[in-house]
Amino acid sequence: ITLLLAYQSLFGHVYSALALLIACYMAGLIMGSVVFTRIFAVLKNISFEKLLPICSAFMALFCLTIMAYFISFDRVAASLRSPHLFYLFIFIAGEIGGIQFVITNAYYLNTQTKSDNKMGNIYGSDMIGSALGALITSLILIPIYGLSHALFALAILNASAAAFIGIRSRR
Numbered sequence: 614i615t616l617l618l619a620y621q622s623l624f625g626h627v628y629s630a631l632a633l634l635i636a637c638y639m640a641g642l643i644m645g646s647v648v649f650t651r652i653f654a655v656l657k658n659i660s661f662e663k664l665l666p667i668c669s670a671f672m673a674l675f676c677l678t679i680m681a682y683f684i685s686f687d688r689v690a691a692s693l694r695s696p697h698l699f700y701l702f703i704f705i706a707g708e709i710g711g712i713q714f715v716i717t718n719a720y721y722l723n724t725q726t727k728s729d730n731k732m733g734n735i736y737g738s739d740m741i742g743s744a745l746g747a748l749i750t751s752l753i754l755i756p757i758y759g760l761s762h763a764l765f766a767l768a769i770l771n772a773s774a775a776a777f778i779g780i781r782s783r784r
Contacts, residue, residue: 614746614747614750614751614755615679615750615755615760615763615764615767616634616679616699616702616703616706617631617634617703618751618755618760619679619683619699619760620634620696620699622760623683623686623694623696624696624699630696633700634699634700634703637700637701637703637704637707638703638704638706638707639707640704640707641703641704641705641706641707641708641709641710641711642707642708642710642711642714643711644704644707644708644711645707645708645709645710645711645712645713645714645715646711646712646714646715647711648712649711649712649715649716650715653715653719660782661716661719661720661723662720662778662781662782663782664716665713665716665717665720665775665778665782666774666775666776666778666779666782667775668709668712668713668716669713669771669772669774669775669778670771670772670775671709672709672713672767672771673767673768673769673770673771673772673775674768675705675706675709676764676765676767676768676771677764677765677768679702679764680761680764680765680768682702683760683761683764684761714739717735718735721734721735722735750763750767754766
């Protein structure tokens, strides 16, 4: 949501590029989930508890990188002010999301002993989280605090999740 709104505010024509931007996000989701699913299939003894905080920390770093790009947008070279760079940003965001989804699913499936509705719980949690995230970001964070502060809040949220899961996994 933040990248789509940033694209609109910087370039002014998100609707004409919306299909390609969403396709880039979906391609990133596919790439991230397929690659990590294959890695999990090859390496049987991966610790999901160690991968999840790393992935969350990487998402926090990505949010901070995007935030720095927006803050310095007027000062960056003209070649870096291209709308095409947003396609890459959105692809990377999708890839990180795909990786997080696979890792979270694997962690949840390995830690839950009750077999009733495991996949339904995962899907429902993903849908609720996506809806709440989109609503909070687009209705509260960006309109009230602005794009940079919203990205900073997302970075803090992901860094906090990484720290919480990292500390919890050491017990």
